[in-house]
Amino acid sequence: MPSIVIIYHSASGTTAQLAEAIFAGAQELATPSIYRISGAEIIAGRFIDEAIWAQLDQADAIIFGSPTYMGGPSAQFKAFADASGERWSQRTWANKIAAGFTIGTLANSDQSSTLLYFSVLASQHGMLWCGLDIPGGYDEQGRNRLGTQLGIAAQSSDGQVNPIDLMTAHYLGKRVAQIALKMSHPSSKDTP
Numbered sequence: 001m002p003s004i005v006i007i008y009h010s011a012s013g014t015t016a017q018l019a020e021a022i023f024a025g026a027q028e029l030a031t032p033s034i035y036r037i038s039g040a041e042i043i044a045g046r047f048i049d050e051a052i053w054a055q056l057d058q059a060d061a062i063i064f065g066s067p068t069y070m071g072g073p074s075a076q077f078k079a080f081a082d083a084s085g086e087r088w089s090q091r092t093w094a095n096k097i098a099a100g101f102t103i104g105t106l107a108n109s110d111q112s113s114t115l116l117y118f119s120v121l122a123s124q125h126g127m128l129w130c131g132l133d134i135p136g137g138y139d140e141q142g143r144n145r146l147g148t149q150l151g152i153a154a155q156s157s158d159g160q161v162n163p164i165d166l167m168t169a170h171y172l173g174k175r176v177a178q179i180a181l182k183m184s185h186p187s188s189k190d191t192p
C-alpha cells in the first residue's frame, strides 16, 4: 500500500477536522499518517523534527494543510515549508504526489491563495500536484460546493467545519491514495 503523510497546522482545530477526514479517505486504499505542527517544534522560526522529515522523505504522497491566515498559510506552516528547502536542493521529494487543504471563516476569503501557495511549494520540490476532479455545482452530493479545483477550500463557522467540505476532504484523501496506488501499480483499476 502506498504511504501518505498529511502534515498540517491547526490552532483551533478546524483544519484538524479536515485532516482527519482526508486521513479516513486515504485509509481506504493506502497507509496514511498524520502530523499536526504544534509550534513547539519551531525553534528560532525554523521547523525541526527529524522523525517527521524521515517519514516525509519515505512517503509516496504528501498532503499539506493550514488555516488561511491573512490570505495565505499560517506562519507555523511556513516555518515548516521554509525548512523543507534542504529537500529542494537534493530533489528528495521530486515525483511524489502532493495535494493541499485549507479553511477560512468566509465562503471566499482568499483560501485559494493558500492552495496556490501549496501548489507552488510542491512544484518547487518537483512534486506532482493532485487537485480535485469534482466539478463544482455538478456533483450529486454537492461536494466542492465552493468550486475550488486546486484542493480543499473549506469554511468554518463557530469552530465547526461545513459537513459537505468534510465529505470533499474525505474524497481528496481517497483520490490521492488511488493515484499513489496507480503510480506504484500501473495496472490497478479505479474505484469510484
Ligand SMILES: Cc1cc2nc3c(=O)[nH]c(=O)nc-3n(C[C@H](O)[C@H](O)[C@H](O)COP(=O)(O)O)c2cc1C
Pocket: 009, 010, 011, 012, 013, 014, 015, 016, 067, 068, 069, 070, 071, 072, 103, 104, 105, 106, 108, 109, 110, 111, 156
Ligand atoms: C490571524 C488570523 C487570520 C485569518 N485570516 C483569514 C483569512 O484571510 N481568510 C479567512 O477566510 N479566514 C481567516 N481567518 C480565520 C481562520 O482561517 C479560521 O478561523 C480557521 O477555521 C482556523 O483554523 P484552525 O481551527 O485550524 O486554527 C483568520 C484567522 C486568524 C486567527
